[in-house]
Each structure stands twice: as C-alpha cells, then as structure tokens.
Amino acid sequence: MSPSRISEEPDTAAPPSKTAGTIKPSSASTRSFSSTGSRFFGMNTSMVESKFLSHPEELGIVAVGFSGGQCKPGVDAAPSALIESGLLTQLREELGYKLYGDDQVHLYTDLVPKDDPPHRNMKNPRAVSSVTRRIADQVYSHAKEGRLVLTLGGDHSIAIGTIGGTAKAIRETVGQDIAVIWVDAHADINTPETSGSGNIHGMPVSFLTGLAREDNEDFFGWLKPENRISVKKLVYIGLRDVDAGEKRILRENGIKAFSMFDIDRHGIGRVMEMALGHIGTDTPIHLSFDVDALDPMWAPSTGTPVRGGLTLREGDYICECVHETGSLVAVDLVEVNPSLAPESDIGAHETVRAGCSLRPFSVDREHTHTISSVCGSPQPSSQEVTSSAFEPDRRVLSNPLIRNTMASSTVTSGSLVYERRIVSERVHKYHWPAVQLNIWMLIMLVAACTIIGVFSTFIQIQQTLLLGVPWYFPYYITVGALTVTFIILLLWLIFQRRLLPSIVMIGGFILFVLWLVGLIVISVQLWGPSGSVSSNCNLVVFGANPQPTGQSEHTLAWLQQRSICQSWQAVFAFGVVGAIFLLWIMVIAYQVFADDS
Numbered sequence: 347m348s349p350s351r352i353s354e355e356p357d358t359a360a361p362p363s364k365t366a367g368t369i370k371p372s373s374a375s376t377r378s379f380s381s382t383g384s385r386f387f388g389m390n391t392s393m394v395e396s397k398f399l400s401h402p403e404e405l406g407i408v409a410v411g412f413s414g415g416q417c418k419p420g421v422d423a424a425p426s427a428l429i430e431s432g433l434l435t436q437l438r439e440e441l442g443y444k445l446y447g448d449d450q451v452h453l454y455t456d457l458v459p460k461d462d463p464p465h466r467n468m469k470n471p472r473a474v475s476s477v478t479r480r481i482a483d484q485v486y487s488h489a490k491e492g493r494l495v496l497t498l499g500g501d502h503s504i505a506i507g508t509i510g511g512t513a514k515a516i517r518e519t520v521g522q523d524i525a526v527i528w529v530d531a532h533a534d535i536n537t538p539e540t541s542g543s544g545n546i547h548g549m550p551v552s553f554l555t556g557l558a559r560e561d562n563e564d565f566f567g568w569l570k571p572e573n574r575i576s577v578k579k580l581v582y583i584g585l586r587d588v589d590a591g592e593k594r595i596l597r598e599n600g601i602k603a604f605s606m607f608d609i610d611r612h613g614i615g616r617v618m619e620m621a622l623g624h625i626g627t628d629t630p631i632h633l634s635f636d637v638d639a640l641d642p643m644w645a646p647s648t649g650t651p652v653r654g655g656l657t658l659r660e661g662d663y664i665c666e667c668v669h670e671t672g673s674l675v676a677v678d679l680v681e682v683n684p685s686l687a688p689e690s691d692i693g694a695h696e697t698v699r700a701g702c703s704l705r706p707f708s709v710d711r712e713h714t715h716t717i718s719s720v721c722g723s724p725q726p727s728s729q730e731v732t733s734s735a736f737e738p739d740r741r742v743l744s745n746p747l748i749r750n751t752m753a754s755s756t757v758t759s760g761s762l763v764y765e766r767r768i769v770s771e772r773v774h775k776y777h778w779p780a781v782q783l784n785i786w787m788l789i790m791l792v793a794a795c796t797i798i799g800v801f802s803t804f805i806q807i808q809q810t811l812l813l814g815v816p817w818y819f820p821y822y823i824t825v826g827a828l829t830v831t832f833i834i835l836l837l838w839l840i841f842q843r844r845l846l847p848s849i850v851m852i853g854g855f856i857l858f859v860l861w862l863v864g865l866i867v868i869s870v871q872l873w874g875p876s877g878s879v880s881s882n883c884n885l886v887v888f889g890a891n892p893q894p895t896g897q898s899e900h901t902l903a904w905l906q907q908r909s910i911c912q913s914w915q916a917v918f919a920f921g922v923v924g925a926i927f928l929l930w931i932m933v934i935a936y937q938v939f940a941d942d943s
C-alpha cells in the first residue's frame with residue numbers, strides 16, 4: 347500500500363471532530379455555512395425532508411485511504427484526488443453542508459500488521475478486519491449524531507465498516523434496520539470459500555449479511571448482530587459480472603438484484619421505482635456506490651472495470667432518486683483508482699470527475715417535480731420482472747462480445763453519443779388480499795355446490811313424481827356451474843399471476859345479476875301469493891301435530907317432505923350469501939384497482 351494523505355497526521359481512533367468545515371482539501375476555503383437547523387438536505391438546492399436524520403444539514407466525512415481489500419495499489423489515493431477535485435468544497439459552499447470529520451485522509455498504517463498471512467483463503471484478513479472495525483467506529487460516531495455520513499474509499503471492503511457502523515447507529519437512534527442499495531458491477535457477496543481471488547473487496551456483503559461468519563475478532567468476529575443487515579433489505583443495481591458462487595447465493599437467499607439487463611429492458615426510472623418499492627418508504631437507506639458500476643467510458647480508472655455499464659447520467663439518477671426518498675442516511679463512494687488510467691491520464695481525471703458527479707445530496711430545483719413523481723413514491727415491486735432479474739443475462743455474461751452490446755449503446759468517437767434503447771413495458775403488481783380472496787372462493791364454492799346439489803335432487807324428485815321441471819331448477823344449476831367455473835378461472839389466473847381487478851369486477855357483476863334473478867325466483871316460490879312453498883311446509887311439515895314417529899310409510903314420507911322443505915331454506919340462505927359475497931368481491935377488486943392507480 348502506498349498511502350497518500352492530505353495531512354501527514356498519524357491515524358488514531360479519535361472520534362470525528364465536531365468543528366464544522368474542518369476538512370481542508372488543498373487550498374479550499376474553510377468558510378463554514380451557518381445552518382438554519384432545518385431538517386432538509388442541501389439547503390441551497392433541495393427541499394427534501396430527511397426522515398431519519400436529526401441533523402441532515404451536517405455531513406460527516408470519513409476519508410479512507412485503504413486498499414488492502416484487493417491487490418492493486420492506488421485506490422487509497424482516491425479520497426485525496428476526490429477532495430482535490432473540489433468535491434467537499436462543492437458540498438460545503440454550493441450545497442451549504444456543515445462538514446464534520448478529521449482533516450486528514452486516514453491511512454490506518456498503525457492497524458496494518460507486518461505479517462498478515464491468508465486465513466480461510468482471504469488476503470490481508472487482519473488488516474482489513476481491523477481497519478474496517480475502525481471505520482465502523484468512525485461512521486458510527488457521525489451517524490449517532492444524526493448526520494448524513496459520506497465515506498470516500500478506498501476499495502469496497504471498507505463497506506464492512508461503513509455499513510456495520512451505520513446499521514448499529516441507526517438501530518440505536520431510530521430503532522430501525524437499515525436497507526442497503528449496492529450499486530456495482532459486482533455482487534461482492536462471495537464467502538471466503540466461494541471467492542476465486544481471495545480479495546476481501548469481493549466479500550463485504552457476505553460478512554455484513556452474516557452469510558460468512560467468524561468468531562475470531564481478528565477476522566471480522568467483531569461484527570455483531572447490531573452491525574449486520576438483512577438480505578431482505580438489500581438491493582443491487584448495475585450487476586454484470588457476478589461469479590457462479592455469488593449467483594447461487596443471490597438465488598438461494600432471494601436477494602433483489604437489478605442487472606444491466608433489467609436496466610436495458612425497463613429503463614433506470616422503472617428499475618429505481620422497483621428497487622425503492624422493494625425497500626419500502628419507511629426504511630433508512632445506506633447507498634454504497636462502487637464507481638465500477640459506471641461504464642468504463644465514464645470511469646475507466648478502477649480496479650475491476652466491466653464494459654456495458656451505467657451511463658454517468660444513470661449513475662446520477664440513482665443517487666438523485668435515493669436522495670429524493672428522504673431516507674438516505676449514509677453514502678460510500680469506492681473503488682476510484684487514480685493510478686489506473688488506461689490509455690491516458692484523462693482516464694483518472696474522468697473517473698474522479700465522475701465520482702464527484704455522483705452526489706446523492708441535491709437535485710436541481712427544476713428537476714424536483716419530475717423526480718419526485720418518479721422516485722418519491724416508490725411503486726410496488728414487480729415480481730414478474732425482478733424474480734427473473736438474474737437469469738436472463740447468464741447467456742449474455744458468458745459471451746464477452748454479447749456482453750459489450752448488451753447495453754444497446756452506441757459510441758461514436760469524436761462526439762460522444764450514448765444512446766440506450768429502452769424497451770418500455772408497464773408491469774403492474776396488484777396487491778390482492780390473499781386471506782379474503784381465499785375465504786371468498788371457499789364460501790362461493792360451498793354455496794354454488796349446495797345449490798347445484800339441491801336442484802339436481804329436486805329435478806330427480808319431480809321426474810319420479812312424473813311432474814314437470816320448473817325452468818328455474820336448471821337455471822340455478824347453470825348459475826352454480828358458472829360460479830364454479832369462474833372460481834376455477836380465478837385460481838388459474840392467480841397461479842399465472844395475472845389476476846386483474848377488471849376481470850374480477852366484470853365476472854362478479856355478471857354472476858351477481860344471474861344470482862339475484864335466481865334469488866328473486868326462489869323468494870317468490872317460498873313466500874309468493876300462489877301456494878307458496880313456505881306456507882305449505884309450515885302447514886304440512888313443520889306444523890304437523892303430532893309429528894309422525896315410528897317405522898311407517900307415513901313417517902318416511904313426512905321425513906322426506908321435511909328434508910325438501912329444509913333444502914328450500916338452504917337454497918335461499920346460500921342464495922343470499924352468494925349475492926352478498928359477489929357484491930363483496932366487486933368491492934375488493936375495486937379497492938385493489940384503486941390502490942394500484
């Protein structure tokens with residue numbers, strides 16, 4: 347590691363300074379803007395209310411000059427390069443943040459042991475473990491103060507510390523678990539055992555989620571449950587180079603991942619809606635942004651570049667959307683490596699510039715309306731889309747030629763033209779109340795089958811007695827059969843995940859009308875003026891005095907007549923229940939429809 351620093355202070359674990367504007371990037375102004383104490387980020391440009399920060403106008407800066415999570419030197423120089431490019435000055439002077447933090451890039455040299463042999467296939471395990479532990483303390487102290495925390499890396503292994511620190515602080519201050527949006531070309535979820543490289547920057551997520559564990563404090567055993575995150579609250583964006591073992595881990599744990607394939611297919615706007623919808627509106631968000639998520643066209647100077655990545659504008663958009671939620675509590679910007687400048691020095695310069703552009707802190711006021719309407723109210727995620735998020739690109743990933751074209755981008759040298767064709771496709775996910783739907787189907791099934799059964803028996807009796815069959819017997823049997831068919835259709839649609847409220851409303855209405863006609867006819871038969879069934883039953887069956895007993899034909903005939911009368915009553919009761927339940931399902935379908943729109 348060849349550390350670079352802004353000031354050559356030895357690194358200590360001292361808590362971050364509480365003096366505003368103390369980070370001194372080169373000759374940057376140390377002027378500090380006064381805070382109005384309002385709960386808004388970026389007072390000058392944005393009016394997004396922070397949901398979880400008590401001091402959103404304060405920015406805790408942690409500058410991490412550490413590269414031990416991988417083998418290429420230079421990534422430790424990124425914080426200095428970013429600061430020298432004016433990132434912090436802009437945050438302070440243009441966006442009005444009060445900056446908090448030590449006036450140095452931390453090199454953690456005191457924590458790097460001379461001898462650090464591999465452990466469980468991990469390279470530099472002791473150094474990475476103790477450095478990330480120190481970072482966790484630094485981030486924790488800022489987050490505990492209710493500040494937004496910005497960590498400038500360093501390689502992505504440092505996220506073990508940043509996310510570990512945020513998770514703990516937010517649990518203590520807000521009492522909630524954080525969600526993590528991991529923007530990266532890589533999933534970084536290898537366990538020590540699945541990793542092919544042994545580089546810990548490819549493993550941070552497995553330690554943070556508890557998929558990889560160690561008891562020994564020297565090897566991340568210091569990560570306790572309060573530092574961990576749930577796989578359910580983890581969302582990837584921009585993936586395109588995922589190891590086989592990682593794919594298995596993602597699939598087995600049902601982790602939400604939006605690859606470049608999804609971004610090409612749906613567009614970044616829809617992907618952000620789905621990502622934020624998965625997290626929910628009421629969850630603090632830690633955004634961990636690896637600059638290699640961007641296409642090397644914009645960010646070539648990074649350790650593990652992969653072609654076919656995000657445009658710079660898409661990267662900005664992700665940051666803006668997350669900012670717009672008001673749920674952002676911490677940000678990492680990692681893997682900028684100014685010493686890796688393929689072709690020319692412009693590479694390093696461009697990468698640093700891209701890094702500076704990725705600021706989830708402000709949105710132009712003119713943009714605010716458009717962005718709020720897209721990102722501010724996350725849509726429910728679409729299972730049709732995201733469950734397949736990983737599978738379709740397997741073929742693409744395996745073929746480097748195809749991989750390069752998967753972004754559907756065209757680059758013409760001279761003037762840069764980047765154009766992504768977006769196949770837009772609107773996918774709704776309706777939230778049906780499963781319990782109510784199941785109860786409805788069960789009751790309707792019972793009602794329909796009872797009516798079919800009773801009227802079939804009545805037809806047999808009529809035929810046995812050589813009497814004509816009234817039209818409403820077969821009519822009600824048909825209505826019952828249609829109801830059963832409708833329920834089977836609903837079950838099939840549910841199974842296909844295509845149950846639309848309109849189908850339920852139209853089907854429910856038609857059945858309701860048919861059912862109501864049957865109910866009216868039965869009511870007329872039961873209580874109508876001309877020889878009603880009810881009065882006959884009351885007179886002959888229920889009113890028989892004394893009621894016949896004993897083993898005689900008379901008793902058997904009476905019992906038969908009684909069961910006919912009871913069947914009429916049952917038919918009427920189920921007729922009423924059916925009509926009411928059909929009304930109910932129309933109301934449910936309308937609510938589901940209204941909720942979605």
Ligand SMILES: NC(=[NH2+])NCCC[C@H](N)C(=O)O
Pocket residue numbers: 501502503532534536541542543544545547548549589636638649650681
């Ligand atoms: N943060 C990164 N750039 N990670 C790259 C990881 C590459 C590879 N999957 C590995 O585990 O080694």
